[in-house]
Amino acid sequence: MNDMAADVREQADTTGGKLGMWLFIFSEIMFFGMLFLLYAVYRTRHAAAFHAAAQNMDTAIGTLNTAILLTSSLFMALSVHATQEGRKRLTEIFLSITIVLGISFLVIKSFEWLAHFHHGLYPGSVVLSRLGKGEIMFFGLYYVMTGLHGVHVFIGVAVLTIMLVLIHTGKIDKTKFAALENAGLYWHLVDIIWIFLFPLFYLIK
Amino acid sequence: MTQETRQTAPADYGTYLIVWLVLMILLAATVVLAKIDPLHLAVVTSMSIAALKVLLVLLFFMHLKYEKGYYGLMVFIPLVILAIFISLTFSDTYLR
Missing domain, CATH: 1.20.5 (Single alpha-helices involved in coiled-coils or other helix-helix interfaces)
Known part of the structure; x- marks a missing residue:
């Protein structure tokens, strides 16, 4: 009888936890949604300038990073699946691959930023101030949006690393995997945001 | 036990792999199709493909299809x- 009560409570907790995670995701959608709106409004106002500024973006690097993030999402989903099947070793391998791919994304992104800095394309730079308002706006939005996204990837990597430790110590297993599932939802959200960032900054030019 | 315990393993490994493959094909498609000439058509195509990719992630990776x-x-x-x-x-x- 006590077992049953505990089981019901556990069930309610995991459902509540997942609902809470989704609510957090909605707040993130609103947060990034407003930035996308800002981008859309300025793009219609400075169409030519956005077009010109986008020529500075390297489509190949953007495509590579998109592929990396999509693949990391696959391994995240696989690792949740492996936990549900109770395959601890496999879960750890899949989750480690997810983390490595997340770090790779950040490393590539920072080299990309450094290349922009090298060309003098950063907020408040002399090169940028000689260009028009539209170009300044494009790079402003680029740094804010990819920067905030990068922060999310960084937090995601940290959270997934904690999950890896919890799996290793047996705190997350076949019977209790809600934390890993919710961390996975967050990681997929980060992927979703990038799926929209990629065409806006790298493709449309 | 409750009548409805945690549902285990909504999809299998194969399903996730197929979804990933489709995502990769869509990525290749969006890179190629971005060069379409009238710019507004390229914008519509890119954003539609992005929406499709997001839908796949939501439904399968985020398990909305099984919730x-x-x-x-x-x-x-x-x-x-x-x-x-x-x-x-x-x-x-x-x-x-």
Whole structure:
């Protein structure tokens, strides 16, 4: 009888936890949604300038990073699946691959930023101030949006690393995997945001 | 035990792999199709493919396809709110 009560409570907790995670995701959608709106409004106002500024973006690097993030999402989903099947070793391998791919994304992104800095394309730079308002706006939005996204990837990597430790110590297993599932939802959200960032900054030019 | 314990393993490894393959094909498609000539057509194509990719991630990787119906409704509501924000803002900037 006590077992049953505990089981019901556990069930309610995991459902509540997942609902809470989704609510957090909605707040993130609103947060990034407003930035996308800002981008859309300025793009219609400075169409030519956005077009010109986008020529500075390297489509190949953007495509590579998109592929990396999509693949990391696959391994995240696989690792949740492996936990549900109770395959601890496999879960750890899949989750480690997810983390490595997340770090790779950040490393590539920072080299990309450094290349922009090298060309003098950063907020408040002399090169940028000689260009028009539209170009300044494009790079402003680029740094804010990819920067905030990068922060999310960084937090995601940290959270997934904690999950890896919890799996290793047996705190997350076949019977209790809600934390890993919710961390996975967050990681997929980060992927979703990038799926929209990629065409806006790298493709449309 | 409750009549409805945690559902285990909604999809299998193969399903996830196929979804990933489709995502990769869509990525290749969006890179190629971005070079379409009238710019507005390229914008529409890129954003449609992005929406399709996001739908796949939501349904399969985020398990919306396997969750109870109200999760889908929950996701729908903020998207409607966002659409209202966007349309109101654009009606303002266009008509000003």
